[in-house]
Amino acid sequence: MDSLTEENYIKSIYALSLATGEVFVSELAKKLNIKQPSVNSMMKRLATKKVVAYAPYKGIRLTEKGKKEALSIIRRHRLAELFLVKVMELGWEEVHDIAEQLEHVDSKRFYSRMDEMLHFPKFDPHGEPIPDSNGKIYTQKRTSLSDLAEGLTATIAAVGEDEKSFLDHLNAKGLQIGDAVTLKKREPFDGSVTLQHKSKKEILLTHQVAERIWVEVTFTRS
Amino acid sequence: MDSLTEENYIKSIYALSLATGEVFVSELAKKLNIKQPSVNSMMKRLATKKVVAYAPYKGIRLTEKGKKEALSIIRRHRLAELFLVKVMELGWEEVHDIAEQLEHVDSKRFYSRMDEMLHFPKFDPHGEPIPDSNGKIYTQKRTSLSDLAEGLTATIAAVGEDEKSFLDHLNAKGLQIGDAVTLKKREPFDGSVTLQHKSKKEILLTHQVAERIWVEVTFTRS
DNA sequence: TTAAAAAGTTAGACTATTCTAACAAATTAA
DNA sequence: TTAATTTGTTAGAATAGTCTAACTTTTTAA
Known part of the structure; x- marks a missing residue:
């Protein structure tokens, strides 16, 4: 240790x-x-x-060993920050110093519970990736759904908000993390987007919602 | 420090x-x-x-200074334990070692938020008192309502459970922390108790509920 | 009431971290 | 390309915490 x-x-x-x-x-x-x-x-x-x-x-x-340890510390730090903000409702500005201390807590359970409570987040709200418990980092390039080019297909990787109301909204639209969507059309006027979903249904999202959804481009137009 | x-x-x-x-x-x-x-x-x-x-x-x-510091540490430890159990839903048996580490976190905000989230608890579920932020300990003798002698009047000081359903139940019965109640009768058969409440109403609680309510005796029979 | 036993203390050493002072290597710039 | 500057290293010291070995006080009990 x-x-x-x-x-x-x-x-x-x-x-x-x-x-x-x-x-x-x-x-x-x-x-x-x-x-x-x-x-x-x-x-x-x-x-x-x-x-x-x-x-x-x-x-x-x-060394490889050192990287592994670094990723584990970073994971604990970012999970702690997210926890302090989302669960304990502290402000982003006041959270860093506390996370700096919490990251050294030695307890797998403590962190796995945070992870669960936060629904296994891949990114902290700054957009920084949270390594998983194996030290694996989600490196794929992410874009906000509001920036995805028309015609591209992408996978929903994470959401910027973890509030229940937001997740409920996505649920109501039939969207889940991991789903593939194709951007059919973006309205220039209000930035709302129409998606083609694996369910074959077309889904309309406002700009406000789209910009809180992180996607990874999986297929480009050939 | x-x-x-x-x-x-x-x-x-x-x-x-x-x-x-x-x-x-x-x-x-x-x-x-x-x-x-x-x-x-x-x-x-x-x-x-x-x-x-x-x-x-x-x-x-x-010294006095030393006692103050001790109480502050104990406060942090007990708040942390309660937080880990109530908010993070960890088991009592696994919580001590983590609290042992959290108690050293240097951040007033961290602890005041815990305090708020737990509704300013006076006791941890073991019944151990949690010093307030001034180091004051609630020293009055507490008894479970299920142990209060017939005829005595007592004030509701704390509840052993902080679950919403339990608090809702008390609410529905018209009971709140701070209320004075007189124990009118205890049924020997099932341990349920009949209380006389300041609202003049008589309230019946099952043994299961009564044993989770901590009271402080305020008047004894003369 | 004195000799074990228990409790407490001193002295000296060791590890983890950090510092300052002084020197060495590498880089940069004239 | 050499002299100044920057960077890095060694040596030696300091503090926080801990330990073992060797006493010294107190307590306890025969």
Whole structure:
């Protein structure tokens, strides 16, 4: 097991190395508000633990093991944020610091219950993906249904709102997460969209509803 | 601010010194699974911080400041337990270890929201009192309504269940927290009780309901 | 009432984190 | 391409918590 401190290092390394695959001691030190020599010795420790690959004067990279751990922490953080907002009705602005603490709670049950209560969300309301319990991230490109081009077919991946009334509305329309829909027509006037659904029925959604639905394009026009 | 470790010491000192007002190094060491010399040096530190009063070879006592801190930790722990059970629907047996971690979360909002969501509970379902945010504990002697002697008048202080259906039932009977009731008669056969209510009406409750209502005796027969 | 037993204390050591000071390597810019 | 700048590393120290070994006080009980 990693200490709370180690977890924070791992999380930051993941975030900072996302783009290029590596981070430098100086960047990490700045991000964590810690002096370079401290980062340096922590890297030696994490290297011993096989969490990072680290050679002196070279960049820091997470190993597979390290990535897995990072994703697990990120999952806990994002689930916690979503939980605090959706279930506890706290404001987005006040939620980050609390999630920063909750992410270190060691209890599978605690997180699996959150997951259940939130209906296994794939994204947090910022649109950031929540890794699943195997560390798998939904990487497919998502678009809001309100931006999908006419004629394209896409799968409903997630909804931006988890409120019962919204879900009820989708239900009433016969839509569910996982359903494939084809965008038949978008009204230029009000942005409402007409969908072709697997049920063969045509479904009309207002712009307000469409923009809260995230889809993944599965087929393009050939 | 106290460290997580210090908070754990304070909580244990409070619990162990409740009866006599003091704890001994050996007891504390056993409770925390820590060796005596470690406890000894921590006591020196907490004494410097004015959290405990401690003289070598004498017992350990919390100062007023220390008691306040202990009550705040206990409040957080009990709120968290209740929250995990009532809101997150986890089982009582699996909740303690998680609450043990949540109690150290530093966020007033987090706890005040729990408090609100739980309707400002005065007791956890074990019947243990939850200190309020000023550290005040509801010390009055409580009895279950199912144990109240015939003829006594008492005030409804809390209910052991927070489920909507239970609260609805009480509502339908015209009972609310804070109401004074006099126990008119208890049926020996099924334990159901007849109450005299301030509304002048007589109310009949089954044993099942009565045992979930906590009351404080306000008047005794003279 | 004195000798075990129990309880408490000191001293010294070790790990996890962090820091400052001083030096070394790599990069950048003139 | 060398000198300045940036980046990284080592060495040594500090704090929080804990431990073991070796006493010292108190208590308990014969």
